[in-house]
Structures are given as C-alpha cells and as structure tokens.
Amino acid sequence: MNLSLHNISPKYISVGERSEIWGREFEINSSDHLQVVAPSGSGKTSLIHFIYGIRNDYEGRILIEGRDIKSISHEKKGILRREKISIVFQDLKLFEDRTAFENIEVKRKLNPYHNEDEITAMAKRLGVTSKLSQIIRTCSYGEQQRIAIIRALMQPFELLLLDEPFSHLDEENRQKAFELISEECSKRNAAMLLADLKRSSFLENEKTLSL
C-alpha cells in the first residue's frame, strides 16, 4: 500500500506556512505509523476525509497506489473501503437504532477478516462486552468509540485512518484500545494514520506531523 499526498490544501481554509502537510509532499507506506497533530479547526478531519475519498474540495493530488483518488469511481471506492482502507470516524458514524453487535456485524459481513467470536473477544478486551446487545444510542460516547474501533478492525486493510479515536476514553482504555489497534495493524502489516489534538505517548517514537 502506498499513499502519497502532493501539495494538497483545502479550498476553504487559509493554510499556515508552518503546516507540515498542507502544500507539502509526503507519503505513507505499509507498516508506517504516522501521527498528525493539530488543534481543533485546523483540518484534521478534512485531511482524513480527503484520503478516504469522501470530500474533493481540495487542491493538489492524493494518490493511492499511483491512482488519483478523485478519479476513482464510486464502485472502486467501495472496493478500496472493503479491502484496503479502514477508518474510525471522529463522529463515529454508527447506526443509532441498531445494537452495538449489529453495528460491528454489518461491517464484518461485508468482507470478514475475523470470525464472529472475535467481536466478543475484542469487546471483552475493551470492556464493552455487556454493551454488545445494547442499542447504540443508549451507550455512552466512550463506549460507542470503542464499538467504532472494533468495527474498523473487522475487515482486511492496508491503511487504518483514525480520527481522534480516543477522545472520550480514559487513559487505561486509551492504552487498551491502542494496543488492540497496534496488534491488528501488525497482523496485516498495515500503515496507520492517527489524527489527534495532541501528541500521543503511544506513538512518540513514530513520525509526527503538524497541520
């Protein structure tokens, strides 16, 4: 998996000279772990959405394995999202009126990397086993965040995009979640791009860029 960004900058915000991403060139390859750190409103979510192919309102080019993401059809984007790129959205994007289990299962069934039992195993590790049968809107945001993380780990991927995935977790749960994510990335030899408000202690030895 090779992801390269060429001089991209959002059309709707003025880009500061000190940014290490906007207007610059950089790439991510298999097993790379990259941390993007920036305060609120500086475009972290936009960057994640540009790479995931949800938004096109930027200048420059984003190439996934040499192909401009803007030129990829809806159908091919679907394949990318099933096989190559997984994501934990900042706003989680869960089905509000379905149970936690159903939310995970709807992703797992699409292209199963793990069997159904692994859902329970991961939920146990993250302390949300009892929440699996609960309607998602009745779970706390922190619980929902952990369900969204488990959902993202159910499929095969070569790049994992994480948009403030631990924002509502305490330190202990952050640690557990990060360990699980790290293990799953290693299993797949996948790259990880973590966008957060501040530098994470888990990735202190990895490359960190600020927006």
Added chain:
Amino acid sequence: MGLKYRDIKPLLRSKRHFSAWVGTLGLAVGLIVLLMAVQMFVNIQDLLNKKAPKESRSYDYVSVTKTITNENMGKDNSFSGSDITRLKEMGAIEEVAPVTSNKFKATVSAGSALPFSSEAFLESVNTAFLDTLPANFSWVPGQKDVPVIISSEFLEMYNVFAPSQGLPQLSEKTISSVHFFLECTGPVASQTFRGTVVGLTDRINSVLVPESFLEWGNKYLAGDTVTRTARTIIKVKDANNPELLKYLAENDLHINKDKVRFGRIKGILEGVVAAMGIFGLLVVLLALVLFGFYLQLAIAKSKDNIRLLLLLGYSPKWLAKSFTRRYLPLYFLVFLVATAVVMVAQYIFSKLSIAQGVLSPYPDIIVGITLVVLLLLILLLNSRMVRKEIQRMG
C-alpha cells in the same frame, strides 16, 4: 460479496407509503386493461378473418357497378376493356374479375311437382373469385345438367317466403338434392336444362353458372358474340381504404355498401380496442411514475443509512440491486393477478355464442410477450432510477 439483502434489511426498512399502494393498484388496473386490449385485438382479427376461407383471409371481394344516374340511364353502362384495365391499374385493387350475365331469357321451374316458376338472371365469374368451388361446377356443350351456385342470402330469403307460397323450406344440405328445370330461350334458339344447386356463396349476390355455359348460351341461344360486363368483382386488401373509395366515387362506380360498412365496423372496433390499449398503457405509465415517486421517497427515508453503508464500503450497484429486489414479489403478484384476470376473461369470452368456437380459451402468445416485455421494462426502469439515486449519495 457474499452478503444477502436480509443482512441490511433492517437498515432500509420503511413503511409502505400510500403512493405505493395506489401505484400498485394502478399498475394492476392498467396492466389488465392493456392486456385485455391486446387480447381483444387478436380476438377481433380471429373472429373477422377466421370465418372466411383461408385463402381469402385478409382480402375483401367487392362487387362494382357503374352508378346509374338520370344522365346515364338507358345508355350502355357496361364495363369496357379499358375500364377493366384502369381498375386493374389502381394500386389498392389486387385483382379484377368481370361478371358476365345472360343475354337470353332464363326461367326456373320445378316441373309438375311444384307449382313454382320464376324468371332468373344468371351470371358467371372467374372461378378463382369464388369462395365455394364444388368439384362438379363445370359445364361442357351438350351437357344436360347445369351446376348452379347461389347466394346464401337467396336461400335465406326463399326460406322466409316459401311457407306462405306453399313451398317447402330447404336446408343448406337438402338444397343440393333439389333439381329444377332451367328453360333458356333466346332469339336464335331455346333449350331446357336440368339445374342443380351445387353450392352457396357468401361473396357474390347472384345465381352463378359456369363461364362456359354462359359463353355458349349467349352465343348460340342469343346470337350475341360481344361480351358485355355489367359488373365486376374486385379483390382488395381493405374495402374501407379511403383511397379506393375516393377513386370509385370519382369514377362514378358503385360498390356493395354492406362490405364497406363491415369494413368500417371492423375499423371502429379496432380503433376502440387500440384506444383501450393506449389508455391501459397510459395508466401503466402513470402507475410507474407514482411507484417511482414512492421509491424515491423510500430511498430518501433511508438516506442516512444508505450513505453510511456506502461509507463502510458497500457497493452502490449491490445496494441498488438489493433495494429493487425487495419489490420483485410485489411486481410478480401484480403480473400474476393481471394474467389470471385476462385468462378468465378470455375463457368466458371464448364460450360466448359470438365466439362460435373460433376463439381459443387461452390468451394469445402476444399477450404473454407483452407481459414479459413490460415486466423487464419496469424492472429496468426501476433499477436504473434506484441506482442513480444511490450513486448520487456516494
């Protein structure tokens, strides 16, 4: 993807809207009207054409005479050779057969058995123009028996008047066993023949004898060698053809109004059925539009979930296909009901006396083809619309 629709069904569930039920009902009604129209069109063709002999199917045979007016009354109103040639050249006329009539006096009598005697007119026409051609309809000079074909209308008329005249009524079968005397008297000679009715015709209102008999009689009994044609029979695809009617009117030619009226009735019937078909098609189209609105509404209601499924990596094509498939059972039910109604209607119609055993109790294959084409068209239109709507969300 090994996914099944039921995996995402709870995410797309929406209540059937009022417009869906109206659309379904409209589709069923429109479909029944359209299919009935198609079947009725086939029935009309079958009823009006199958009654005629095979070779004359789709042709009309019409008698043409010159219109007698105050101006030409008493003059020679027979067809000349050039008149016949001009008729043959007219595009709408397939063939022309001159009708020859007797120039001698012909009297029909039943002999001493029955007190019946009447003057008769005899005509002959090319046998290719006859709808009935019995094997014994021929005559050679010296033959005492003359075979005769009469209009079936004459037999009907005879049977109406016979009782009041003290004469026996005759059936189509028994008429061939009745022999009569045909007394032919001309200025040159006279001779009496034995006449036998060998057949009945629906096509020409006349008493027909073999051409060879009239040729001989006109020559040897009447001493007339010039053939005069008072009327001709024309073979046309459609006696109601406006071009033909205009030509005939312009040339002061008169035709059998019954034939034209029959053609007009057929035309009107076909027109009514065609209008019914168009109406049915319009109802089907309207129902489809309504159903289309409902589909758009259903998609709009599940919009957030569909968007999320697309974000998770669901294929837009697969989603569209799954969304369309949920209505397949409904379409099949509507089509099944429409087919059943048409089948029952056709069965009942085929048993009516008007059908006279000509109509099949089953709907025509064209009805089946219409049904399949419509079903495919509806599925294609719906899946295209749903695909477009879903792709817009991607």
